[in-house]
Amino acid sequence: MKLPEAPWHTWSGMPRLLRTLGADAGHTRFVGGCVRDTLLELEVSDVDLATRLAPEEVMTRLGAAGIKAVPTGLAHGTVTAVIGGRPVEVTTLRRDVSTDGRRATVAFTEDWEEDAARRDFTINALSAAPSDGEIFDYFGGIDDLVARCVRFIGDPLTRIAEDHLRILRFFRFHARFGGSAPDAAALEACAARANDLMALSRERIADELLKLLALPHPCATVRLMIEQGIFRPVLPEIESANRLEALVGAEQAAGIAPDPVRRLAALLPADPAIAAAVATRLRLSRHKAKRLSSAADRRIDQPEVLAYEIGAEEAVDRLLLAGEPVEGLRALQAWSRPRLPIGGGELIGMGLEPGPIVAQVMQAFEREWARSGFPADQDEVRDLARRHVDQALRDSPKTSASSGGSGAEK
Known part of the structure; x- marks a missing residue:
């Protein structure tokens, strides 16, 4: 069986890389996912090569050919060649000497089948000769692909x-x-x-x-x-896939791409504390941990208001998880955060004393401004701000100096 022609065969620099690594002499083959996915007519974005050449010789040959070589894992036989801005992993054939469930000690070999035998699944153990496309299948991987x-x-x-x-x-x-x-x-x-x-x-x-x-x-x-x-x-914490199934349906209905963090939130209880604990346990990045906790807080609002308060990405998460109508979700795809049209200095100019009261009034004004549809008309904005300033002044009147009473007892 032959590997069909595919666009990645002619990536910029690929023919030169293969010549440099002796593919025509049988020293180097395509291996793993690029072979599997090409047979399945799937798009290939990563190409891996396996070679009989020792990693030091791979480095030497690439350097002599002017191909950038990165020693990403020399101890395990892996060198990354960079061609046309794309990384291609080149790994020397290996066999396992010892394993402990987390890492392996390897020795290099020249036996293609021995290298294939250390891979996990039959469909990942396929290799192909670049010279003529011949596929080598030692463990029935092609039959398993078909089945x-x-x-x-x-x-x-x-x-x-x-x-x-x-x-x-x-x-x-x-x-x-x-x-x-x-x-x-x-x-x-x-x-x-x-x-x-x-x-x-x-x-x-x-x-x-x-x-x-x-x-x-x-x-x-x-x-x-x-x-x-x-x-x-x-x-x-993962006990049911029901919410995940509902979320996948909502994503598809809204035409929104799958997101693994959002989907993880669907598998967890709707509890920000639990989500935060899971994020810590999995050592997620700060950004992913914040999204996971936010998605677990299922409180929602008008789509644009929610996006303004917590960000569009997190708002989409919550709305999808809540099963909100598609129209509001689609509106957020082209949404950009409006700029608050008034600042604290203007509130002070309306009569507020500098201090914490300014921030409090600004927050109240901002909430109402958002829920009013983010008006841009300056007169409307100033009237709204004036109402909040006047209300604050009524609620917190200045204490007037007490007038001295004659004959007061002490």
Whole structure:
């Protein structure tokens, strides 16, 4: 079987890179996702190469050819070549010497099948010769692609023991490439070893989970993971996929792109404190943690008002999670934050004393201005501000100096 022609074959600098790494002599092949996705007629954005050349020789050859080489993982055999502004990972063939579920000690080899055997799933172990497109399939990956089956290479329990993250990767790949029924042996092994996830760094768990939730249709797989107890050891808060399913439907109806943070919020209870705790546990970035907590606060308002108060991105999250009508959501797609037309100095000019009262009146004015549709007419704005200033002055009158009374007892 031959690899079909694809646009990435002729990326700027790709032919020169392949010549430099001896592809015509059989030293280097396309490997992994670029082969799999081309066979599935999917767009390819990342290309990986596997090579018999030692990493030091890869660096030397790239340097001599004037190709930028970044030693991204020399100890594990990986060099990143930069061609036409694109990174291409070049990794020397390897075999595992030892594994502990989180990392592996490797030795380099020249055996293509030995290198393929250390990969996780059969559909990821395909390689192709750049010279003529011949595909090398040592473990039935092509048949599994046709059958839409995500299957471990070898014994699933052994592969999970080598790298516990493969539990989450199995479900992500099943959501993307699998059919309705998962591979029974793989599913049984993942469920049996779910507690192994506790040994992983929370960053790796978060990365895999967010990749899963970013897929177009993750709901069936997430339900399967809940049923099999996959989340229980590390994210026991996830107990139902019902809100996620409703959110996915709302995103599609509104024509809004999937967002993994928003979808994670749908899987959690509507409690900002719980969302903040999960964000901390998963070590999410500050921006993602803020969004997750905000989405858990399901209080909503008029779309534009909500966007003005908490930002358009977070407003879209809340409105989608609340199942708000599509019209309001679409209005926010082109929405830009209006500029507050009046400042504290103008309130002082209307009679307020400098101090905390100015900020308090400004907040009250700003709320009403937003709920009035953000009027821009200066007379209307000043009348609105004047009403709030006058109300503040009535509520907090100055204390007049007491007049001295004659004959007062002391």
